[in-house]
Amino acid sequence: MNHVWFLSSEVTVRNTDLKHCKNDNKVCVMNVRDCDPRPPSSLQKYFNMSCYYLISQDSVTCEWTQDSNSHSESDASLIFSSQWAVRSCQVFNPAAFRTITARMKSDDLDIWSQPRSVLLYEIIKPDPPKLTVVNFTQNSVVLSWRSRSGGICRLRYRVNNTQRWSQTPDLKSGNKQEQVYTIEDLLPFTSYIAAVTCREKSGFWSDWSSNINVTTLESVPSKSPQVCYRLEYTDSGEPFLLHLMWKALDLYDAGSRVLSYQVSYRSVIERSTSVTIIKNVTEVVVPLEVEEGNWSVTVTAFNAVGYGPSAHLNIATQRQKSRVPSVRNMWVSSTFPAVNGLRVEWKVAVDQPSALPVSHFDVQWRAETHPSTSCWSTVDGSNTSAFIPDVEPGESYLISVFPIYEQQFGSPQSLNASLQQGALMEVDQLKVFGVNKTAVSVVWAWQKKSGLIRVNGYSVMLQGDSEKHTLFLWPDQLQHTFLNLTPNTEYSLILLADDVSRITIPVRTDFGKFPCLLCRFFTLILILMSRYKRYFFPPISSPRNSTTGKWLMDSNRKVS
Known part of the structure; x- marks a missing residue:
């Protein structure tokens, strides 16, 4: 079976690389072997060849793709010929008319292209434009560059340290050589990279210009945090714990970054002035000690430029019957290598009376190497799972799930996970701590995963000859009792x-049942025998206590 190979070639030649042919003063070549006429044994084919002339480099580049049956490596070269004799092989200038022939030679193959005649002016490839920064604000950058009038340019830009480019539509230069363009809707205090390319009448696009770096200005946070709260009651007479939680502002709303959050709270007492307590925190979950009563809470994000708008809450800390249910049975599994992501699953506690309905869940994840930076996702209250995309390999994440109802949230749950292993927890120290006729109680512990094997779930099975009981294990569970078992039975x-x-x-x-009843029967017999001893063992008269016995035992008795 013959295989056809497609060989792609690109050859660039400068004026100074060309050599005269002694036997033909109309030809200039890269290799003097090409001065000889085309051998009869060689092949001549049509090459789908494209050539361009770069004035600044004084060079011509040709590219083509050619099918070949040869496996051996070939040497590609260009041959330039003219209608008239040339005195110097520095033959490149915009007005020059040249015939270009490509040659591919290997040990077993010699292929020549069909000659192609070109006017160098018509194949000029523009030099890359020089891009400069004119001005920049919090969300825009003004750039300028020079190009020939009547040309078309394209501008691309991206956030530094990312790979995805954004590109503008084609920008026509009109009659002006200097072009000015404003990139808008950028993130504040963010580093961007930009480059430009232009096309002239020849139809060739220039190479992209050198990348230029520019950082937008920082701005004040434009949005207030969305704050929720949870009350944790303690013993009577002790302060309550008021937990505040809010989602970190995204880059645009935060003015690119948030240095800290200012939390202020005070007790609201009629006809009395209370002290306002102020705390600056970097976390998004904050516990506050409060007394029973009404409290006013304010949370504000700020950075180096200033303070953003505040979120205000009025909270009554009296004991409430209805609460948001807590998150239970959380687990994280990895979808690697199919997708670089983590799947988070959980359940909602159903054993809490008067529970409020969960409107949605907020899922937070943050890398352990960057604990101050967190990402968030919101899931509808009817769902109990979420997918975290674009997880970095080799990084460990702390993932938390918060159940939300209006401005209240229930007890969250957190778990460490990585792309390679999923949840970074494993079961340890499984043991039996209680057994009776129909039940077996077991306990276990959870520890940080020590091995490299990925586990998507743990379970415990109690198996007998004719029955099997299975329980899935979750990090918030530490014990379980298997009920309705068979007495006097061996299990595993x-x-x-x-x-x-x-x-x-x-x-x-x-x-x-039966061995136990027998034990109870013997126990009852012993109790009855103890209580009614005289009926089972009647008393026997003692000779010592009789009158005759006393006389016989008296040493001073008299015999008449």
Whole structure:
């Protein structure tokens, strides 16, 4: 079977690289071997060849793709010929008319292209424009560059340290050589990279200009944080804990960055002046000690430029019957290598009376190497899972889930995870701590994962000859009791990691109904015998206590 190979070639030649041919004064070549006429054994083919002339480099570049049956490496060269004799092989200038032939030669193949005649002026490729920064604000950058009148240019830009470019539509220069363009809707206090390319009448686009760096100005936060609260009651007479939580502002609303959040709170008492307590915090979850009553709370984001708008809450800390349910049974699994992401799953507690309905969940994740920077996602209250995309390999994340109802949130749950392993927790110290006739109680502990094997879930199975009980394990659970078991039966307690057995512990339930009744019967007999001893063992008369016995035992008795 013959294979056809497609060879892509690109050859650039400068004026100074060309050499005269002694036997033909109309030809200039890169390699003197090309001065000889084309050998009869060679092939002549049509090359889909494109050439351009770069004035600043005084060079011509040709590109083509050619099919070949040869595996060997070929040497590509260009041959320039003219209608008239040339005195010097520095033949490149815009007015020159030249015929270009490409040659590909290898050990077993010699291919020549069909000659192509060009006027160098018509294949000029523009030099890359020089891009400069004219001005910049919090959300815009003004750039300028020079190009020939009547040309078309394209501008691209991206955030530094990212790979995704944004590109403008084609910009026509008109009759002006200096072009000015304003990039708008940028993020404040953010470093950007920009470059430009232009096309002239020849149809060739220039190479992209050198990248230029510019950082927009910082601005005041434009939005107030969305604050929620949760009350944690303590023993009577002690202060309550008022937990505040808010989502970190995104880069645009934050004016690019938030240095800190100012939290101020005071007790609202009629006809009395209370002291306002002010704290500056960098976390987005803050516990405050408060007394029972009404409290006014304000949260404001600020940076080096100033303070943004404030969020205000009026909170009554009296004991409330209705609360937002807490998050339970949270777990994180990895979708790597199919997708660089983490899937977070959880449940909502159903054993809390008078629970408020969850309107939505806020999911927060932050890298351990950058704990001050967090990302957020909002999930509808009817869903109990979320997907975190674009997770960095080799990074560990702290992931938290907050249940929300209006301005209140329930007890959250957090878990560490990584792309390679998913949840960074594993079950340890599984043991039996209680057994009776029909129940087995087990306990276990959770520890930071020590191995490199990914586990998507743990479970415990209690298996007998004719029955099996399975329980999925979650980091917020530490014990469980298996009920409705068979008395006096041998079971195996098995710890499973993704259905693979890790630990097996034998356990036997206590004796059942009949042995226990027999024990109770003997116990009852002993009690009755103790209480009614005289009926079972009647007293026997003692000779010592009789009159005759006393006389016989008296040493001073008299015999008549």
